[in-house]
Amino acid sequence: MPIIVNLDVVMAKRKMSLNELSEKVGLTLANLSILKTGKAKAVRFSTLEAICKVLECQPGDLLEFRENGP
Helix, strand or coil: CCEEEEEHHHHHCCCCCHHHHHHHCCCHHHHHHHHHHCCCCCHHHHHHHHHHHHHCCCCCEEEEEEECCC
């Protein structure tokens, strides 16, 4: 898939664990894990907004487009 999710990179920069992000955003670990590993087929804007608020980042910090994938 040509959309790359850089959630793990942003989390590492903020020194935040998946458990902590899960609690602050209000999503299950399973759903965040699916997003983090790039296996998600879609993401709600409300979810993206909540993650950006907690991580103090922009959507472009989390999502990247690559023509030929990873």
